[in-house]
Amino acid sequence: MRLGVIADDFTGATDIASFLVQNGLTTIQFNGIPASEEMTKAQAIVISLKSRSCPADQAVAQSLAALAWLQKQGCERFYFKYCSTFDSTAQGNIGPVTDALLNALGEAQTVICPALPVNGRTVYQGYLFVGDQLLSDSGMRHHPVTPMQDSNLMRLMTSQATGKAGLIAAAQIDQGAESVRQALDQLAEQGINYVVTDTLHQGHLLTLGEALSDRRLVTGGSGLAIGLARQWATAETDAEAEKAGRPHGDRAVVLSGSCSQMTNRQVAAYRQLAPACEIEIEHCLEDAEGYARQLCDWVEANSHQTLAPLLYATADAQQLQVIQQRYGAQRSSEAVEQLFAAVTRELKGRGWQRFIVAGGETSGVVAQSLGVTAFHIGPTISPGVPWVRDIHQPLSLALKSGNFGDEDFFRRAQTEFTYV
Numbered sequence: 544m545r546l547g548v549i550a551d552d553f554t555g556a557t558d559i560a561s562f563l564v565q566n567g568l569t570t571i572q573f574n575g576i577p578a579s580e581e582m583t584k585a586q587a588i589v590i591s592l593k594s595r596s597c598p599a600d601q602a603v604a605q606s607l608a609a610l611a612w613l614q615k616q617g618c619e620r621f622y623f624k625y626c627s628t629f630d631s632t633a634q635g636n637i638g639p640v641t642d643a644l645l646n647a648l649g650e651a652q653t654v655i656c657p658a659l660p661v662n663g664r665t666v667y668q669g670y671l672f673v674g675d676q677l678l679s680d681s682g683m684r685h686h687p688v689t690p691m692q693d694s695n696l697m698r699l700m701t702s703q704a705t706g707k708a709g710l711i712a713a714a715q716i717d718q719g720a721e722s723v724r725q726a727l728d729q730l731a732e733q734g735i736n737y738v739v740t741d742t743l744h745q746g747h748l749l750t751l752g753e754a755l756s757d758r759r760l761v762t763g764g765s766g767l768a769i770g771l772a773r774q775w776a777t778a779e780t781d782a783e784a785e786k787a788g789r790p791h792g793d794r795a796v797v798l799s800g801s802c803s804q805m806t807n808r809q810v811a812a813y814r815q816l817a818p819a820c821e822i823e824i825e826h827c828l829e830d831a832e833g834y835a836r837q838l839c840d841w842v843e844a845n846s847h848q849t850l851a852p853l854l855y856a857t858a859d860a861q862q863l864q865v866i867q868q869r870y871g872a873q874r875s876s877e878a879v880e881q882l883f884a885a886v887t888r889e890l891k892g893r894g895w896q897r898f899i900v901a902g903g904e905t906s907g908v909v910a911q912s913l914g915v916t917a918f919h920i921g922p923t924i925s926p927g928v929p930w931v932r933d934i935h936q937p938l939s940l941a942l943k944s945g946n947f948g949d950e951d952f953f954r955r956a957q958t959e960f961t962y963v
């Protein structure tokens with residue numbers, strides 16, 4: 544059995560890949576749809592797209608192209624991975640992409656399972672929670688691109704897709720996998736296309752994995768991958784899964800371009816332990832290349848300590864507001880991204896091999912600047928954040944979604960692993 548995953552963003556793809564590996568499947572991740580028919584022996588292939596907030600027709604076209612490529616690789620089961628906070632608008636892209644994938648596979652029904660209890664995302668009576676708050680009461684209410692102002696997954700799904708939505712509630716999942724299968728069949732008889740699955744804890748994900756292991760298409764966050772991977776893993780694959788992705792290389796740097804609350808805490812904690820340098824927006828706007836060289840000189844001069852130096856643009860909400868008012872939101876974020884791109888290229892040229900990065904967009908920029916197109920997934924640093932290792936070059940990366948990881952993440956990424 545080979546699984547093909549279509550993920551709608553970069554760190555989201557790494558997130559699910561990490562759970563697949565941790566639960567025993569050998570996994571490889573491609574950045575975009577590979578141009579060639581590159582064959583791989585991995586049990587799971589994850590393709591990361593940038594389809595979360597582009598126009599819906601583009602997201603559909605990209606996802607169908609990814610599906611076709613995965614089918615050519617012999618994948619028989621498919622997983623559409625979106626965000627555990629269901630990031631989308633009334634136009635999509637979760638609904639239109641789900642419809643297109645169902646249609647292409649000749650299927651009428653799939654599940655909607657964004658839950659990831661280990662990171663506080665649970666679903667009860669079809670309502671999505673972030674920690675102890677409804678999604679629509681959480682910070683996601685004010686997301687700049689995909690503000691989430693409803694928490695009811697059935698309503699969210701039907702507002703952006705063409706079919707009908709229903710629910711399998713927690714009490715039914717408590718009855719076991721056979722009971723879930725029966726509920727799916729009953730809902731199919733009623734013409735329900737999108738089955739929202741309650742999930743309060745990991746036990747529910749394990750039951751769902753058992754009930755859904757023969758489904759051609761599932762959709763969700765990364766949590767369901769735990770249950771599914773455990774169905775397909777063998778003792779042999781479990782022993783092999785993380786090996787190819789183990790971190791290596793001897794020069795490390797931490798690059799933080801996320802302004803999330805968690806990243807702010809991580810930067811504050813790490814600044815107490817290691818050399819740290821704040822990136823100044825004004826200098827990025829004036830001369831990104833020259834400024835990048837200066838920052839790399841600083842990194843080089845501060846690289847002889849146990850912990851790697853940190854370059855950060857991370858700002859709290861108040862600081863960010865001041866910056867955005869002064870320089871414009873788009874202009875300042877583009878300037879920061881260009882700076883990280885220039886720093887990454889320069890450090891790679893100077894022999895840096897290990898990059899620890901915070902922020903989804905920032906991770907995309909760094910991976911692109913390094914020319915990373917495919918990587919093996921290694922051991923997990925925090926739930927959903929693994930070390931990954933480039934297939935073609937001697938580079939290791941830790942790519943962290945803004946809100947993931949604990950306060951001590953940057954230190955642990957370095958001290959808790961052996962570099963081979």
Ligand SMILES: Nc1ncnc2c1ncn2[C@@H]1O[C@H](COP(=O)(O)OP(=O)(O)OP(=O)(O)O)[C@@H](O)[C@H]1O
Pocket residue numbers: 554800801802803806824856857858863866867875876877879880901902903904905906943944945946
């Ligand atoms: N000080 C700053 N001023 C203006 N823009 C900034 C600043 N620091 C970071 N940015 C920009 O903010 C954006 C942060 O996005 P990114 O996806 O990297 O982090 P995130 O949104 O926290 O992570 P995720 O998408 O994984 O939740 C980037 O475009 C980055 O360049």
Ligand SMILES: O=C(O)[C@@H](O)C(=O)CO
Pocket residue numbers: 552554555556558559625626627628764765903927944
């Ligand atoms: O599912 C999540 O929360 C993450 O993998 C993600 O997609 C963040 O952008």
